[in-house]
Amino acid sequence: MADTTSAASTPPLKNELDIVIPTIRNLDFLEMWRPFFEPYHLIIVQDGDPSKTIKVPPGFDYELYNRNDINKLLGPKASCISFKDSACRCFGYMVSKKKYIYTIDDDCFVANDPSGKPINALDQHIKNLLCPSTPYFFNTLYEPYREGADFVRGYPFSLREGVPTAVSHGLWLNIPDYDAPTQLVKPLERNTRYVDAIMTIPKGTLFPMCGMNLAFDRDLIGPAMYFGLMGDGQPIGRYDDMWAGWCCKVICDHLGLGIKTGLPYIYHSKASNPFVNLRKEYKGIFWQEDIIPFFQSIVLPKECTTVQKCYIELSKLVKEKLSKVDPYFDKLADAMVTWIEAWDELNPTGASKAKGK
Amino acid sequence: MADTTSAASTPPLKNELDIVIPTIRNLDFLEMWRPFFEPYHLIIVQDGDPSKTIKVPPGFDYELYNRNDINKLLGPKASCISFKDSACRCFGYMVSKKKYIYTIDDDCFVANDPSGKPINALDQHIKNLLCPSTPYFFNTLYEPYREGADFVRGYPFSLREGVPTAVSHGLWLNIPDYDAPTQLVKPLERNTRYVDAIMTIPKGTLFPMCGMNLAFDRDLIGPAMYFGLMGDGQPIGRYDDMWAGWCCKVICDHLGLGIKTGLPYIYHSKASNPFVNLRKEYKGIFWQEDIIPFFQSIVLPKECTTVQKCYIELSKLVKEKLSKVDPYFDKLADAMVTWIEAWDELNPTGASKAKGK
Numbered sequence: 001m002a003d004t005t006s007a008a009s010t011p012p013l014k015n016e017l018d019i020v021i022p023t024i025r026n027l028d029f030l031e032m033w034r035p036f037f038e039p040y041h042l043i044i045v046q047d048g049d050p051s052k053t054i055k056v057p058p059g060f061d062y063e064l065y066n067r068n069d070i071n072k073l074l075g076p077k078a079s080c081i082s083f084k085d086s087a088c089r090c091f092g093y094m095v096s097k098k099k100y101i102y103t104i105d106d107d108c109f110v111a112n113d114p115s116g117k118p119i120n121a122l123d124q125h126i127k128n129l130l131c132p133s134t135p136y137f138f139n140t141l142y143e144p145y146r147e148g149a150d151f152v153r154g155y156p157f158s159l160r161e162g163v164p165t166a167v168s169h170g171l172w173l174n175i176p177d178y179d180a181p182t183q184l185v186k187p188l189e190r191n192t193r194y195v196d197a198i199m200t201i202p203k204g205t206l207f208p209m210c211g212m213n214l215a216f217d218r219d220l221i222g223p224a225m226y227f228g229l230m231g232d233g234q235p236i237g238r239y240d241d242m243w244a245g246w247c248c249k250v251i252c253d254h255l256g257l258g259i260k261t262g263l264p265y266i267y268h269s270k271a272s273n274p275f276v277n278l279r280k281e282y283k284g285i286f287w288q289e290d291i292i293p294f295f296q297s298i299v300l301p302k303e304c305t306t307v308q309k310c311y312i313e314l315s316k317l318v319k320e321k322l323s324k325v326d327p328y329f330d331k332l333a334d335a336m337v338t339w340i341e342a343w344d345e346l347n348p349t350g351a352s353k354a355k356g357k
Numbered sequence: 358m359a360d361t362t363s364a365a366s367t368p369p370l371k372n373e374l375d376i377v378i379p380t381i382r383n384l385d386f387l388e389m390w391r392p393f394f395e396p397y398h399l400i401i402v403q404d405g406d407p408s409k410t411i412k413v414p415p416g417f418d419y420e421l422y423n424r425n426d427i428n429k430l431l432g433p434k435a436s437c438i439s440f441k442d443s444a445c446r447c448f449g450y451m452v453s454k455k456k457y458i459y460t461i462d463d464d465c466f467v468a469n470d471p472s473g474k475p476i477n478a479l480d481q482h483i484k485n486l487l488c489p490s491t492p493y494f495f496n497t498l499y500e501p502y503r504e505g506a507d508f509v510r511g512y513p514f515s516l517r518e519g520v521p522t523a524v525s526h527g528l529w530l531n532i533p534d535y536d537a538p539t540q541l542v543k544p545l546e547r548n549t550r551y552v553d554a555i556m557t558i559p560k561g562t563l564f565p566m567c568g569m570n571l572a573f574d575r576d577l578i579g580p581a582m583y584f585g586l587m588g589d590g591q592p593i594g595r596y597d598d599m600w601a602g603w604c605c606k607v608i609c610d611h612l613g614l615g616i617k618t619g620l621p622y623i624y625h626s627k628a629s630n631p632f633v634n635l636r637k638e639y640k641g642i643f644w645q646e647d648i649i650p651f652f653q654s655i656v657l658p659k660e661c662t663t664v665q666k667c668y669i670e671l672s673k674l675v676k677e678k679l680s681k682v683d684p685y686f687d688k689l690a691d692a693m694v695t696w697i698e699a700w701d702e703l704n705p706t707g708a709s710k711a712k713g714k
Contacts, residue, residue, distance in 0.1 A: 114471070137649065138564035140526065140618050141533060141548065148550060150543065153536040154565030154599040156649050157642065169497065176498060179510040186507065191498065193505060195554045202562035207495035208511030242511040261497050285514065292494065292513050 011039040012126045017100040019122070020092035024048045026055040029106050034059070036110070036120045040102075043092040045070075048084055065091060077345070080338040085231025087240030089211065090339075093218060093225050094346050100129060101222070102215040104266065111173045111267035114194050124264035125168045125215035128198060132162025133258020135203040142262070143198040166221040166257040167248060170213035171195075172268040177210045179238075179285065180278035183271060198262035203253050206295055209245020213266045216248075220257055222347075223307045224248045226339045228332060230280075235328050237280030242288070246295045251310045254300040283326070290325045294318075308340055315340075368396040369483045374457040376479070377449035381405045383412040386463050391416070393467075393477045397459075400449040402427075405441055422448060434702070437695040442588025444597030446568065450575060450582050451700050457486060458579070459572040461623065468530045468624035471551050481621035482525045482572035485555060489519025490615020492560040499619075500555040519557075523578040523614040524605060527570035528552075529625040534567045536595075536642065537635035540628060555619035560610050563652055566602020570623045573605075577614055579704075580664045581605045583696045585689060587637075592685050594637030599645070600689075603652045608667040611657040640683070647682045651675075665697055672697075 019037055021027065022045045030037060034057070042062035046054050050066035070091055071078045081091045086105065093101055102122055110118045131145045136159050144151045144160070151160050176191040201207050216225060224247050227240035252259055298317060304310040315336035322329035376394055378384065379402045387394060391414070399419035403411050407423035427448055428435045438448045443462065450458050459479055467475045488502045493516050501508045501517070508517050533548040558564050573582060581604050584597035609616055655674060661667040672693035679686035 138558055138562050138618075140528060140564060140567070142552060146550075148546065148548065150533070150535060150539055150546065152565050153534050153539075153567070153595065153638075154602075154645070155536075156645050157538075158646050159649075171497060176507070177510050178507060179512075181514075182507055182510075189505065189507065191505065193503075193553055195499060195552060196550055197552045197554055201495055202559050204561045205495050205559035207497060208509050210497070210510070238510065245511070261495075281510075288511070288513050289515050292516075 012123065013100055014039050016098050017041075017102060017122075017126070018043050018092070018096040018098045020045065020089055020096070020101055020103040021106060022047055022086040022089035022092070022103075023054060023106045024052075025106065027057065027106060028055075029109060030057050030060060032110050036122050040122070041098075043096055045088050045092045047086065047088045065095070073346075074342050077338050077342040080226075080229070080335040080342060082227065082230045082234070082240065083232040085234075085237050085240060086211070087227035087230040090225055090227040090240075090244070093222055094343050096218060099217065099219050100126070100215065101218050101225075103211060104214075105212045105268075107269050108172070108212055108266040109269055111265045113265075114196075119264050119266075121170055121213060121264035121266050122215075125170060128168035128260045128263075129165050129215055129217055131165060133165040133200040133260055134159065134162045135200050135253070135258050138202060139199075143200075143260075146198065163256050163258050164217070164220060165260055166217050166252050167209070167259040168215040169207075169209055169245075169259065169261040170215070170264045170266060171262065172210075172212060173265045175268040175271045177208075177212065177268070180274045180281050181285070183274035183277065187271075187274070194265060195262065198260055201249070201259045201261055206246055206249055206292060207259070207261065209241050209248065211241030211244070212268065213264070214241070221248055221252065221307060223340060223343050224251045224311050226311075226336060229328075229335050235326070236283050236287075238277060239281070239284040239288075242284075246291065247311065247314055250295055250298045250300065250314070251307060254304065254310055255307070283328075287325055291322065294321055308344065311336065311340055369480065370457055371396050373455050374398075374459060374479075374483070375400050375449070375453040375455045377402065377446055377453070377458055377460040378463060379404055379443040379446035379449070379460075380411060380463045381409075382463065384414065384463060385412075386466060387414050387417060389467050393479050397479070398455075400453055402445050402449045404443065404445050422452070430703075431699050434695050434699040437583075437586070437692040437699060439584065439587045439591070439597065440589040442591075442594050442597065443568070444584035444587040447582055447584040447597075447601070447696075450579055451703055453575060456574065456576050457483070457572065458575050458582075460568060461571075462569045462625075464626050465529070465569055465623040466626055468622040470622075471553075476621050476623075478527055478570060478621035478623050479572075482527060485525035485617045485620075486522050486572055486574055488522060490522045490557040490617055491516065491519045492557050492610070492615050495559060496556075500557075500617075503555065520613050520615050521574070521577060522617055523574050523609050524566070524616040525572040526564075526566055526602075526616065526618040527572070527621045527623060528619065529567075529569060530622045532625040532628045534565075534569065534625070537631045537638050538642070540631035540634065544628075544631070551622065552619065555617055558606070558616045558618055563603055563606055563649060564616070564618065566598050566605065566616075568598030568601070569625065570621070571598070578605055578609065578664060580697055580700050581608045581668050583668075583693060586685075586692050592683070593640050593644075595634060596638070596641040596645075599641075603648070604668065604671055607652055607655045607657065607671070608664060611661065611667055612664070640685075644682055648679065651678055665701065668693060668697055
C-alpha cells in the first residue's frame with residue numbers, strides 16, 4: 001500500500017483529497033485537528049445566514065461557500081442543495097476537483113485509541129480507500145488486508161483480490177449516532193467500546209451511513225453522494241446521509257464497488273437536541289419502513305454502466321415507487337436529476353470519472 | 358436476558374447444553390476449562406483406533422463414543438459419519454438430547470481478554486444464542502443488544518426485534534484458522550487482535566464457519582449441522598465445518614434465523630501441519646470455486662418449512678448441480694440423506710424440534 005518510508009515528509013494523497021465541512025459557526029474545532037488536517041485543502045460550506053462571518057483558524061488552506069455563492073454558481077439548479085441542514089455539505093463534493101473527499105462534522109474531535117494515542121482519522125480513511133473491499137463473501141477475521149490478518153480457511157481464492165473501495169465509513173466514540181427516540185430513552189448512553197475492526201459491508205446488505213466521519217472516492221461514487229432535500233422548506237431532516245448511503249450502496253453493489261465501515265473513530269462531543277431531532281425525523285421514521293424494502297428490491301439494468309446513469313435510473317424508480325408514500329418523494333426524484341445535471345455542469349466531460357476507473 | 362443475580366450459583370443452561378469434543382488423545386486440555394465446563398455434560402467422540410483409551414480428567418460428567426459405538430448405534434447408517442477426521446464430531450450433535458450444543462477442539466485453551474481476564478467462552482456463546490440476531494440490515498455499532506450499544510439512526514424500527522439466533526461462531530487468538538497455502542506463506546502469523554465485537558452475518562451472505570469454537574441451537578438448526586464425508590476413504594478433509602456452515606447459512610436465511618460471529622475468543626495453541634493440510638484441502642480449494650456460486654444461487658421452495666425438509670432439498674440440489682464437479686458430491690448428497698434419516702431415528706417425532714419453536 002502507501003510507501004511508509006516517505007509518509008513522514010509528505011502526507012498521503014496531499015494533492016488528491018479535499019476535506020468538506022458544513023458549518024454555521026466559527027471553526028475552532030479545527031485547532032485540535034491541525035496536525036492532521038493542515039496539509040490538506042478544506043472546502044467549507046456555510047449553512048444558514050450568509051451575512052454571518054465564519055472564522056477559520058489561521059494557517060488552514062480553504063475555500064468557503066455561503067448560500068449566496070451556491071445560488072450564484074448553480075443558478076436555478078441551486079434548488080437541489082438543502083438550506084439550514086448539514087445536507088448542504090454535498091455542494092462541497094460537487095465543487096471539489098479532487099479524487100477523494102473526507103467530510104466531518106464540526107462537533108467531532110480527535111479520539112484516542114485504547115493506548116491513549118490520538119487517532120489520525122483521515123490517515124485511516126485513506127488506508128481504507130486505497131485498500132480493496134470484499135463484498136462477496138464474509139471474512140470472519142474482518143479486514144483481510146490488515147497487518148496481522150488475512151483471509152481465513154474456506155475463503156474462495158478467486159475472491160481474494162477484492163474490488164475497489166468507494167466509501168470508508170468511520171465511527172464515533174462518546175455520543176453515538178442515535179435517532180431521537182433512542183436519544184430520548186437513553187440520554188446518558190455513551191459509546192466507550194473501541195472495536196478494532198474494519199469490514200466490508202456485504203453485497204445486498206443496506207446500512208445506515210452517517211455523514212459525521214465519512215470518506216469516499218469522488219471519481220468512483222461522487223455523483224451518488226447526494227444528501228437530498230432536507231431542512232428549510234422540507235418535511236424532513238436528519239435523513240440526508242441515510243439517503244445518500246442507501247443510494248450509494250445499491251449503486252456500489254451494481255457497479256462492483258466496496259463500502260467499508262469501522263475504524264477510524266472520532267470523538268463526537270455533543271448530542272443534538274432530541275426534541276428538535278424528533279420533529280425533523282418523525283416522518284422519516286415511518287417513511288423508512290417503505291424506503292428500506294424499496295432499496296432492497298432495486299435491480300439496476302445492466303445498461304447502467306456509470307454512476308450517473310445508475311443515479312438517473314434510481315430517480316425514476318423513486319418517482320415511480322415512493323411518490324405514493326408521500327409527494328415529497330416526487331420532489332426529491334426531481335432534485336436527484338437536478339443534482340446530476342449540476343454535477344455534470346461543474347464536472348464536464350466525465351474526465352475525472354474516466355480517470356478513476 | 359439471563360438472570361445474573363442467580364448466575365453465581367447455577368451456570369446458565371446447565372441442563373440444556375452439551376459440550377461436544379472430538380478427539381484422538383487424552384483430554385488434558387479440559388483442566389484449563391474446568392471452572393467453565395465442569396457443570397456441563399460432555400459428549401466425547403473418539404476418532405481413530407477404538408481400542409485406545411482416552412483419559413478424561415476426574416470430576417467431569419461425560420459419555421464417550423468410539424467408532425464401535427457409532428457403528429453399533431447407527432448400523433449401516435454409520436457410513437454418514439466421517440472416520441479419522443474431526444468431522445466425526447457431528448455424531449455428538451445427533452445423540453445429544455439437549456437444546457444447545459457447544460463444540461470445541463482439544464487444542465483450544467482459555468484466552469485472556471485485553472485486561473488479562475480469562476474468557477469464559479461458553480458463557481459468551483450462551484449470551485449470543487439467547488439474544489436475537491439482525492440479518493436484514495447492518496448495524497454499524499455491531500451487536501445492538503449489548504450493554505452500551507443500540508440500533509443507530511436510520512435502522513428501521515420494524516427490524517429491531519430481530520430473529521432467533523441459531524448459531525454463535527466464536528473466534529481464535531494466537532493461531533488463526535488459515536488454509537494450507539496461507540499457513541505455508543505466513544508460518545509465523547499469529548492473531549493478536551482482540552476485536553470486541555459480535556455481529557450478525559447479513560442475510561444472503563455466506564461465511565467460512567469454523568468448527569473449533571462453535572455453539573448452536575440444536576432445536577433450531579441441528580439437522581443441518583452435518584459435517585459431511587471427510588477423512589478416511591474420502592478425497593477431501595478440512596472442509597467439514599465449511600460445508601456445514603454453507604448449508605446452515607442458506608437454511609437459516611430461508612427460515613428466518615440468525616448466525617452471529619465474533620466474541621468469544623479461545624486461544625488456539627498449535628497449528629496443524631500445513632503439508633498434511635494441503636493434501637487434505639487441495640481438492641476443496643478448487644471445488645469451492647464452484648461450491649460457493651452454487652450456494653449463493655440457492656433459493657429453497659417455500660414448502661421447505663423445517664430444517665429437515667430444507668436439508669433434503671439441499672441434498673437434491675447438490676446431486677443435481679455439484680455431481681458434475683466431482684462424483685464425490687453424488688456420494689455426499691446420499692450421505693446427507695442418510696444423516697437426516699439417522700437424525701430422525703435418534704430424535705423421533707420431532708418433539709425436540711417443535712419444542713424449540
